Amino acid sequence: MVDVRTCLRDLKFSPTLLVNEEVAALRKRGKAIYHMGFGESPFPVHPIIQQAISGYSGKNQYMPAAGLEELRKKARASIVKKHDIGPGEFDALIGPGSKELIFDIQLAVGGDLLFPAPSWVSYIPQTYITGDAVIRMELGPDVMYKLDGERLQKAIDEARYDGRTPTKLILNYPNNPTGMTYRPRELEEIAEVCRRNRILIISDEIYAQVSFRRPHRSIAFYYPEGTIVTTGLSKHLSLGGFRLGVALVPSDLGHVIKVLRSIASETFSAVSTPIQFGVLAAFEENEEIERYIEDCTEIHDIVTRYVWKTLQELDVAYGEPQGGFYFYPDFERYRPRLEALFGVRTSEDLARALLHERSVAALPGTAFGDRDEKLRLRLSTVDFDGLSALIRHRDGKFAGEEAFVEAACPRVAGACSNLRAFFKEQP
Ligand SMILES: Cc1ncc(COP(=O)(O)O)c(C=O)c1O
Structure with a gap:
């Protein structure tokens, strides 16, 4: 058996x-x-990207586990600007979709996960693989399913009182499944609670460029030292099947970056080479x-x-x-x-x-x-x-x-x- x-x-x-x-x-x-x-x-797929991909079909060497250097640089600059990340220092890591990167971050950072329920379908199943415990924070339509600082602090206090060790929060906005996003003041409040309690934020911002009528601002703007931003090309460029995601990890979290690179090197090795070259255009300024x-x-x-x-x-x-x-x-x-x-x-x-x-x-x-x-x-x-x-x-x-x-x-x-x-x- x-x-x-x-x-x-x-x-x-x-x-x-x-x-x-x-x-x-x-x-x-x-x-x-x-x-x-x-x-x-x-x-x-936008014709510029289609053309770029076909032009790189002869590229067959493995890429570095963290991603093509030029792509990492361009992706970092573009995401810092588009997600309004502010002046913090970040390293960009390229992975086969942000789903995999979120999993790798969950794997790299031990401790209990603070989980706003409802949240996207894969966060909890990923904890079945990492073996981490989950601290649920139930949210309803009365608060538009949005977390706030007070609710978060209460969950942390109660968890600690029960002898648990909350270390990380996954925040996702614009949100799947609710379609809601956070205002700067709300982000600042959550960031403050996380800083005070030394909680790492995994900020899933895959829908940042599908924001309606209000510009997106990353929570990393308020908490750059403790926020890993994940994003990719699947939503605003309809490139889900390309399987390319990006994580921006604070440069000060060198130990996390090292573990993430090692996980990449021992699992998926690197994202497909023609894809990495082909999507360079997606991170350039192009009208x-x-x-x-x-x-x-x-x-x-x-x-x-x-x-x-x-x-x-x-x-x-x-x-x-x-x-x-x-x-x-x-x-x-x-x-x-x-x-x-x-x-x-x-x-x-x-x-x-x-x-x-x-x-x-x-x-x-x-x-x-x-x-x-x-x-x-x-x-x-x-x-x-x-x-x-x-x-x-x-x-x-x-x-x-x-x-x-x-x-x-x-x-x-x-x-x-x-x-x-x-x-x-x-x-
Ligand atoms: C909230 C959320 N996060 C992450 C992902 C994963 O996106 P990808 O792995 O294609 O980058 C999705 C895809 O549906 C999503 O809805």
């Missing part, structure tokens, strides 16, 4: 990838599905690429506000979308109806009923570390053809934003009308 490590027995296949596979199978069988379950940005990012972000803004209106109609909206492409509504107010009509008691029941009754795929709150009985779903807003949306958006020939979504993103519009039907109409 093969011995599977105890801590790994709870590790399942990533729910986001799983729902995607399920939807693909249903679609293959001819079923029309509205896919609000997966968070992949739908736009095409065309900037315009593409702005256009894609504006489309996300329009589409999320369309979905937000549906959530307002259903009385489950909690805050205007601020970035990224997600919502995390709580359907508690519909519990009697859902239980009577579909036997729904948990978020997983709810996701299943919505898929079977109205062909809308969504992820249950349990995937985000929420308790089973909370009737919360994560809805993503990216089930549309990005190229056609970009073309229509550039044409500008649509009578208002709603008309744009209905013409360019018909599956998102369809998902919204099916959500309304599921929660309001007789089945």
